[in-house]
Amino acid sequence: MTWLVVQTxxxxxxxxxxxxTRQGYQVFLPKIEQRKRVRGQWRHVIGPLFPRYLFIEARLGTDDMAPVRSTIGVINLVRFGQEIVPxxxxxxxxxxxxxxxxxxARDASAWPHKRGDQVDILEGPFAGLQGIFEMSKDDDRAYLLIELLGRxxxxxxxxxxxxxxL
Incomplete structure (x- = not known):
């Protein structure tokens, strides 16, 4: 059995x-929990990790893929050229x-960093420097201590x- 990507x-x-699932396929739809603004209010919303994609387990080469392609909500299997990609x-x-x-669902707001962790800065004006993780401000921002001008x-x-x- 092989996992394949289905575009929905x-x-x-x-x-x-x-x-x-009703057709007998093993389906995996990874989800993520995020904070989103809905009608002016911040809410925790669970949605697909990869919008418009899910995974199915099938026997590549032996299972007929026509029923998958004709399933309600499905566009096609992801391919490179004519090859279905496992x-x-x-x-x-x-x-x-x-x-x-x-x-x-995966919790998008869960920071992998803890206070005191050494962290590489990958982008922005401080890219290439390292800092010490101090605290998260919210789901999208954090405070770091970096050495600038000797302090x-x-x-x-x-x-x-x-x-x-690190």
Missing amino acids: KPKQEELASEHL VPDSVIEFLQSQQDPTTG ATRVQLERFMLGDP
Whole structure:
């Protein structure tokens, strides 16, 4: 059995997942919990980790893929040229290990950094420097201490600018 990537119609990942499951396919739809502004209010929303994509397990070369392509909510299987592309089991296992067992979603607000962690700064005006993680300000920003002009200076950076803890 091999994992394959299925492209779905916009906002129809759940519908496609349900119909593929009814057809007997093992389906994996990784999800993520995020804070989003909905009608002016901040809410925790669970949605697909990869919008418009999900994974199915099938026998590549022996299973007929026509029923998959004609499933409600499905556009097609992801291909390179005419070849359907298999996804390594290790990738699926990693994604599954990141899912919360209670919600079935990965928590996007969970920072991998702890106070005192040494962190590489990957982007922005301080790219290439290292800092000491001090605290998260919110889901998207954090305070770091970096050495500037011979002293520790507190800077606020966006989450995407930081590397993994060293």
